[in-house]
Amino acid sequence: MMDNIIEIDNLYYSYEDEDNYSAVIEDLNLKIERGSFTVILGHNGSGKSTLAKLLNGLYKPTGGTVKVNGMLTTDEDKEFEIKKTVGMVFQNPDNQLVASVVEEDVAFGPENLGIAPNEIRERVDYALKSVGMYEHKDSSPSRLSGGQKQRVAIAGVIAMKPQCIVLDEPTAMLDPSGRQEVIDTILKLNKEQGITVVLITHFMNEAEFADRVLVMDDGTILDDGKPADIFSKVEFLKKCGLDVPQTTELLYELSKNGFDVSRGIISAEETAEAIAKLF
Amino acid sequence: MIKDLTIGQYYPVNSLIHSLDPRFKIVLLVVLLVFTFIADNFFALGLMVAFVLVVMVISKVPFSMYLKNLKIILPILIFTMLLNLFYVADGVVLYEFWVIKITVGGISRSVFMSLRVILLIIISATLTYTTTPNDLTTAIERLCSPLRFIGLGSAVHTMSMMMTIALRFIPTLVEETEKIINAQKARGADFESGKLMQRVKAIIPILIPLLISSVRRAYDLAEAMESRCYNGGKNKTMMKQLKIKNGDIISTIVVIIFCCSIITLNIFF
Known part of the structure; x- marks a missing residue:
């Protein structure tokens, strides 16, 4: 049975600017299955961040509809319910933390929902443990690394008990080890707690573990499929302005020159194995 | 540092x-x-x-x-x-x-x-x-909470939210200022010599980028807070109860x- 947490129909969105009316999102249709891990790939300006903000009702559609668990994001009575269901993590870890103590920041969401203090305490501890930041609960965010800050931001969302987390380029401002921390955390949440994940990124190697990859450009979805299928289309990805991982590109070049290697592989180990098989 | x-x-x-x-x-x-x-x-x-x-x-x-x-x-x-x-x-x-x-x-x-x-x-x-500054903020908010009986409840909340955010962003902005100073120095800006007026003028290339980036941060923060169901402190509870x-x-x-x-x-x- 298909159970969709997010349903988007004929979505249009344009910023209010009378002089040059140009749609950022054009006729976008998308269904996101509950419990899935979806990666949306696109270069800067492809409309992917705008799409993220449309998912939890921060932006309201200009045309078409966005439904979260069947609730329209334009329904003002459901505003909190929607934001509680779809949590958001943004790009800049510094600009989304509110309090100067980690645990108080994580408590911010539940506090706004008016939850009883002892339950907030439980949720905060649980959230911090699930992102592995419990031992830093009394630190100040300014003393944490980028990856740690981003994990705190994720904990802040988890504390609201969301069914879905939308992450808008959460790793764009992090160093490689911070990136890995964040990706591992997201994967863990998806696999262990069954939280639906929508990861928006322009790093293709983050799409490796996804159930489904969407490629976006000019405000519309150009391709949709399993990671391996998408990654084998190197020419197409390059045309969309995406940086293809070196491993994928190597295999692509090899196969283009007549070597029999499977394409659509991302990890360095698998690439090495695939090449080793040739000899 | x-x-x-x-x-x-x-x-x-x-x-x-x-x-x-x-x-x-x-x-x-x-x-x-x-x-x-x-x-x-x-x-x-x-x-x-x-x-x-x-x-x-x-x-x-x-x-x-x-x-x-x-x-x-x-x-x-x-x-x-x-x-x-x-x-x-x-x-x-x-x-x-x-x-x-x-x-x-x-x-x-x-x-x-x-x-x-x-x-x-x-x-x-x-x-x-x-x-800690946080405890001070909380305490001031609680001590002022009787003001809600004369209709100043949201003003008290706004004040304490402002203090919380200010405390949170001071280290971030200090770090940012350092970055801007270094960037301007790398382009040959001189902050140490010259007459008083010249030195005051030299601060402008630091202040303007800082101001612009703070406004951007404010937008980001507002969206992040909205996403976390912030509504100006109505029906807000507090995790930390002072006992x-x-x-x-x-x-x-x-x-x-x-x-x-x-x-x-x-x-x-």
């Missing part, structure tokens, strides 16, 4: 004073400040000094930290001393030269006044040394007894 700069100079140790409820701490220390002025003879002030010394010891904050605070106000201290020394003409004259006349009354007055200033500084420093502990009640009693003794000493001497 400036990043490690602590706002409000909190000194992290575990002491009885640190563990007090910040609301009680604020009220009790304000009472002590008031009584520093009420104590109007050497006996009362002596008791005050003794009490504050005990508080300093209990707080486990090193005396050198308190001295650092006093160093800052040294000019004011000296000014107070000299002013009282020369202007109070009372009692036996010890030294007289031209218009300067030093009397016993003058000396005692100047010692008295400087002790008062020192006490004021130490008492307020105790509050900031033993209470009145035995220590708070005992310290209140101690301070009350102390205040009574000050009044008694004032009356009898």
